[in-house]
Amino acid sequence: xxxxxxxxxxxxxxxxxxxxxxxxxxxxxxxxxxxxxxxxxxxxxxxxxxxxxxxxxxxxxxxxxxxxxxxxxxxxxxxxxxxxxxxxxxxxxxxxxxxxxxxxxxxxxxxxxxxxxxxxxxxxxxxxxxxxxxxxxxxxxxxxxxxxxxxxxxxxxxxxxxxxxxxxxxxxxxxxxxxxxxxxxxxxxxxxxxxxxxxxxxxxxxxxxxxxxxxxxxxxxxxxxxxxxxxxxxxxxxxxxxxxxxxxxxxxxxxxxxxxxxxxxxxxxxxxxxxx
Numbered sequence: 341x342x343x344x345x346x347x348x349x350x351x352x353x354x355x356x357x358x359x360x361x362x363x364x365x366x367x368x369x370x371x372x373x374x375x376x377x378x379x380x381x382x383x384x385x386x387x388x389x390x391x392x393x394x395x396x397x398x399x400x401x402x403x404x405x406x407x408x409x410x411x412x413x414x415x416x417x418x419x420x421x422x423x424x425x426x427x428x429x430x431x432x433x434x435x436x437x438x439x440x441x442x443x444x445x446x447x448x449x450x451x452x453x454x455x456x457x458x459x460x461x462x463x464x465x466x467x468x469x470x471x472x473x474x475x476x477x478x479x480x481x482x483x484x485x486x487x488x489x490x491x492x493x494x495x496x497x498x499x500x501x502x503x504x505x506x507x508x509x510x511x512x513x514x515x516x517x518x519x520x521x522x523x524x525x526x527x528x529x530x531x532x533x534x535x536x537x538x539x540x541x542x543x544x545x546x547x548x549x550x551x552x553x554x555x556x557x558x559x560x561x562x563x564x565x566x567x568x569x570x571x572x573x574x575x576x577x578x579x580x581x582x583x584x585x586x587x588x589x590x591x592x593x594x595x596x597x598x599x600x601x602x603x604x605x606x607x608x609x610x611x612x613x614x615x616x
Contacts, residue, residue: 357396361386362403366436369409369420376422380410407432431519438527450524451575455568457517458502462551462567463560465508473508474556480504481552489541495529501548505555505567528574531581547573 365381368374383397401418404410408426412418426433437446465473483497502521506514547570554563 357390357392358399358403360390361392361396361400363436363439364390365400366404366407366409366432367439369404370426370433370437374420376420378420379417380420409433429517429520431523434519434523438523438530447524447527447578448575450520450527451571451578453520454524455571455575457514458505458521458571459564459567461506461509461511461514462555462563464511464514465505466555466558466560466563468510469508469555470510473504473510476504477501477508477552477555481548484545484548489538489545490529490536494541495526498529498548499525501552505551508555524574528578531578544570544573 364386365374369380374380380401383392383394386392386397401410401412405412405418407430408421410418411421428434428437434450465477469477480497480501484494484501487493487497499522502525503518506518506521509515547566550566551563551570554560554566
């Protein structure tokens with residue numbers, strides 16, 4: 341069972357051919373197998389690979405259209421919509437993007453967004469968290485500590501840790517970005533499955549502990565700094581794993597190419613004006 345199967349999407353939870361058709365076509369679209377403007381497979385095309393009913397096919401096409409991945413036009417047919425019109429932060433589209441052969445560039449883009457989000461979230465959580473929210477973060481950290489490195493329980497605790505911090509910001513807009521954090525964490529865990537040992541988990545666990553301790557101490561700057569370490573280490577490890585899987589000899593070069601750009605913190609407050 342893959343990491344993504346441990347945390348199924350609403351579509352995956354449905355039974356039958358509908359979910360299979362959605363998954364098959366969506367992953368092919370977001371992975372680039374079907375390009376923008378390409379006509380999507382017909383019912384007859386899919387029947388060559390799997391037994392699909394007309395009803396399941398129609399429902400799947402309707403669902404993918406609602407996600408903005410395909411568009412139907414008179415006399416043109418049903419085609420793949422331009423990538424620029426997709427909502428790349430939609431939880432389903434994120435999961436489909438990483439279920440196939442995701443590009444290192446797209447993974448880097450997601451981690452860069454996470455690098456912007458999570459340190460700031462940790463800072464706010466340190467300042468705004470309630471005792472109950474701090475307890476939720478601690479429970480997740482305890483799970484990471486006791487449930488065994490790189491196990492299903494550990495994966496769930498790791499996700500709970502990051503999501504509890506977003507909740508502790510008490511910022512509804514930041515909480516809406518859980519899908520980005522969840523998907524990138526799952527992607528890292530997916531690549532690490534079977535490749536890491538308990539010894540490899542010592543540093544990540546220590547870094548997560550430092551984030552918790554800073555939030556508990558209401559030290560926003562330290563919380564942000566330690567969360568930055570967590571995210572940067574994750575992206576570098578993930579990109580190196582991707583490169584190694586594709587071409588071990590080129591892994592070092594690709595890692596350097598895809599290394600995330602530095603994030604420069606924005607000044608807080610209004611800019612000073614010069615009197616004329």
